[in-house]
Amino acid sequence: MSANDCATAAFRLRLRAQPALRLDLGGLTPLALAGQTPADVARKMLWHGNDAVPLGEFFDVGLIAADDATLVFEGDLARCDGVGRELDGGRIRVEGDVGDYVGTGMRAGEIVVAGSAGLLAACEMAGGRLEVRGDVGDYAASALPGDMDGMRGGHFIVRGDAGARFGDRMRRGTALVFGAAGDFLASRLVAGTIAVAGEVGAHCGYGMRRGTLIFAGPQPEPPPTFLPTGHDVQVIWTLLARSLGAHGGPFAALAVSRPRRFVGDLAADGKGEWLLPA
Secondary structure, eight states, X not given: OOHHHHHTOEEXXXXXXXXXXOEEOTTOOHHHHTTOOHHHHHTOEEEETTEEEEGGGTEEEEEEOOSSOEEEEESOBTTEEOTTTTOEEEEEEEESOBOSOTTTTOOEEEEEESSOOOTTTTTTOOSSEEEESSOBOTTTTSOOTTOSOOOEEEEEEESSOBOTTTTTTOXXXXXXXXXXXXXXXXXXXXXXXXXXXXXXXSSTTTTOOSSEEEESSSOOOOOTTSEXXXXXXXXXXXXXXXXXXXXXXXXXXXXXXXXXXXXXXXXXXXXXEEEEEO
16 A cells, blocks of 8 residues: 555444443544554554553454545444544544444534434534434533533534433534433523424423524423513524524424524523424
């Protein structure tokens, strides 16, 4: 393989068998692997529990044809964490489930997960596009434990259901859930847009300060700390509905509706808004 071939190579990592312990795949990004050979990639060290082991002990490494920097994972990566952590360009595709922290801190590029994801998906994401075609666990689009800021930008799309605390402390960006969402959806939301098509759990919008929460499907009863407003939001709603409608599915019909608007959480002196299309 020539040096030029290595610089443009796209890699496929096929998992041989489930690791006995959690496996940290943080740092394996398309741009970080550019210019390397499959043998170089196989020698990279990964944390397996408390031990550092060569990547080649768990994955078969091969080359694939691609027009840009690409990394493809094959197999059930449910015990593999940190996929796409701090991704700053290129594309990652996971042909199966993935573990915790997928897309954590990503700034650019694209991640597509064909299956479901574990905890803290897209947490502190700042840019790019992350799509999970299955479900995501708790604290997706939120902050890392001990941090104050959640998702900070980009587009996060969940085709299935989301766990509890989705969007906790989210500050910027757009997140869509095609299915249901668990308890404390958009809790302590600072800014950004969250749209949900399925049912939501208890304490929705708890401590919400700003930002927008859109219910494209079943509509919950706003709590007493959210009050209706008489503002005409049709102009901004037309633009917002058109943007969300481009994702299709239950969001496609939003443009023909007129939303009711509620503001809160007044218990936290919040000015966030709920939009309930009618």
